[in-house]
Amino acid sequence: MKEKRNFDLPVDPPVLPMLSKRVDQLPVGSEWIYEPKWDGFRALVFRDGKELLLQSRDTKPLNRYFPELVQALLEQLPERCVLDGEIVISRNGALDFDALQLRIHPAASRVKLLSQQTPASVVFFDLLAQGNRDWRETAFRERRAKLQSLLSKVKPPIHLTPATDDPELARDWFQRFEGAGFDGVIAKAKDSTYQSDKRTMFKVKHERDCDCVVAGFRWYRKGDRPAVGSLLLGLYDDSGVLQHVGVCGSFPLKKRYELVEYLKPYQKDALANHPWKGQLDEETEDGGGHRRPGGQSRWSQGKDLSWEPLRLELVAEVAYEHMQSGRFRHMAQFRRWRFDKKPEECTYEQLEVVPPEELKAIFPENQ
Structure with missing residues (x-):
């Protein structure tokens, strides 16, 4: 039986996430913000009081596969919010996508065991809503600043992704963090709005x-x-x-x-x-x-x-x-x-x- 959740947020599920378009080189200029590209499961998180939903990129619920994240998110996120991020597993100094895939298992006992053996983390990089406000039409520079304020005191397994407007640092990330399993670098226009299911971000990946x-x-x-x-x-x-x-x-x-x-x-x-x-x-x-x-x-x-x-x-x-x-x-x-x-x-x-x-x-x- 499908679990029923009642949300009364400015942005209610389901919502398709904003997407990225691949380019050969990072766009350069003062109008860009850069982030590492995480290699995990994309997830939108909806929290309304005691109600919480981890939604996959294709709008499927992920709660049952990551019980350790559900508890941590309820403890640390604002009472009413919608955040965009990535679920990852870090092992031995690198992201482990194979271990992450194993978490999508039909047996609840297996999921529980793996949640203890290979606990997941969630890394947030965008804000869709907070309190009674819909932030999607607000410029990304402001969404990022608000997200940073909201998550200033979070502890693992919750993280805020690093971000910079320095293209040299972004290129450094592109090289340094590949060995840790990162896919590449994402570039977002500072004045861009959150456009669901649209490829408005740019990504440079390793090849x-x-x-x-x-x-x-x-x-x-x-x-x-x-x-x-x-x-x-x-x-x-x-x-x-x-x-x-x-x-x-x-x-x-x-x-x-x-x-x-x-x-x-x-x-x-x-x-x-x-x-x-x-x-x-x-x-x-x-x-x-x-x-x-x-x-x-x-x-x-x-x-x-x-x-x-x-x-x-x-x-x-x-x-x-x-x-x-x-x-x-x-x-x-x-x-x-x-x-x-x-x-x-x-x-x-x-x-x-x-x-x-x-x-x-x-x-x-x-x-």
Whole structure:
């Protein structure tokens, strides 16, 4: 049974959050405020007396998954407010998105255990309402100042995101905090209003390139004839085992059709000696610690993850943003074929390693 909540706020749920648009370089000028881009679950928090709602980016309730945050928010937030922020988990000096994903579990007992073992934090960066006032049409510089005043005395697990109007410091954040799991830097115009579901902020994210073995592909499900949806990528580990590291996609429709013919010769006898014969859960490993594509998990939500194997002869250069737990954090982007490179040269050694920066550089105390 869905829990009923009654709110009488200037801004009542559900509300879609304001979004960001990706750019290659940070905008520079006196009219901008910069913030680190957190890698977690976006959350709008509605508090009206004893009523509190943690709302996800797609307006789903998150309360049951983060009971430790509900209690802390009720204790520390103003009686009536609506705030925008990010739920994160910090472990060993870095943000741990894998641990955060594990919190979305159907079993209440499991959620309770994980809330004790890997407690979450929430980092706020915008104000939508406070008391009887709707702040969405107020300039961001004023919303930020008010938010800073409201959260001046909060303690972990509640935090106010750092912000600066110094582009040099923002560039420093972009470099220093990547190793701690930050996605990049956000730029917000000082005079901007809060525009729900509109991409009015700007973000600069990390991107690198990597040469990967193309070990298979998935079909495109929306075309009127056979088309390739995504390419399955692999890298060899120190033991010489090909690990599944993610996919690349977002091809134009014409390219999807062309790839069908291009990949056809590499399908012949591909499964005979293919290292990924077993179709196991993408988010788990087999007994030998080997990652495989395919299989269903609670993250796939019934999606068809079946795939077609290819002989291990093709190498593709792809662009990626962030590597986490041996996999690309987001879908990679195809750049070009590398006919000058042998598949066995596609190893983890080519990846740039960024040393983690202690989160205490942002959080006032370690959690």
